[in-house]
Amino acid sequence: MPTAIIADDERLMRDQLKSRLEQVWPELEILDEAKNGEEAVALVETHKPDLAFLDIRMPVKTGLEAAKEIGNKAHIVFITAYDQYAIQAFDHGAVDYVLKPADVERLTRTVERLKARLTAQSQPNDMSSMLSQLAKQMGIAAKPNYLQWIQASIGQELRLIPVEEILFFQSDEKYTRVQTATYEALIRKPVRDLADELDPALFWQIHRSTLVNAKAISGVVRDLRGRHLVQIKGLTEKLEVSRSFVHLFKQM
Missing domain, CATH: 3.40.50.2300 (Response regulator)
Known part of the structure; x- marks a missing residue:
């Protein structure tokens, strides 16, 4: 049958x-x-x-x-x-x-x-x-397979971090900092690569070296030099927005 x-x-x-x-x-x-x-x-x-x-x-x-x-x-x-x-x-x-x-x-x-x-x-x-x-x-866009987890080092420990828990990524010349609400970790993948692999609706690029979780943004302020700075929920640290990405916050 x-x-x-x-x-x-x-x-x-x-x-x-x-x-x-x-x-x-x-x-x-x-x-x-x-x-x-x-x-x-x-x-x-x-x-x-x-x-x-x-x-x-x-x-x-x-x-x-x-x-x-x-x-x-x-x-x-x-x-x-x-x-x-x-x-x-x-x-x-x-x-x-x-x-x-x-x-x-x-x-x-x-x-x-x-x-x-x-x-x-x-x-x-x-x-x-x-x-x-x-x-x-048929005009049905296939959903890209965006990253769901990040494998990162914390001291000698290797940890799998769900991407929705990550507040922002910030790169220097060698490493990319992965910041959550309670800890930070390091990976070797640069922001330019992460930008292609993360859901752009969730992670906004605000600087060539910075990706921020849109849900973690509490506000945007301007300093005395006229720079736009993103405030992150639960953190005192502020992230600079480069001129190329200021348009993201025009309606905020």
Whole structure:
């Protein structure tokens, strides 16, 4: 008996697809349902279904992001509300799709293709490059894999620091200082490299040698020399803002 999971952030859409599938493919067993891409990935790991029906746009992880993580662990079927022009992207790749709302006639054709694949015992496709093309064509930007942890030295100890706990990074010629609310550590990676690897919505570059956690900023002041200085929550230390980055604080 073929098995599947369904992932869609709209419960009514999940129910509707499940009902249509029961009509056109009564042998298919729906093992579980997810309301976002992250849950879908977890369900595939848990249940190891033959098929994963994934909505394209979901919170936490999109269907495209979930499909990339699922890889060849299941055959991917995208659920989408896109028009026929956008659907051409699927037609050029070995991916199946269901248009919202699920139409019995169209769903029947999709089911026939899926049955043929399962009967042939073909391996799910490695879709990494194709998923990137789909994301580009459909205007769904893939989320960059920003750094989540920093490995830093504190004396003789090596520590993993969650990036959200870091107040700021500040580089000199040799090291970069990693400052948290309770301690500081050192790494060898310069700010210019960190700027490309950290989420720009969280870490703002205020100087060629300084990145600051936007959530840690308590205010901006000007000194007697006219320089803009960032105040950090919980610290007396102030960080200089170079002229190139003053525009970040015009509305503050």
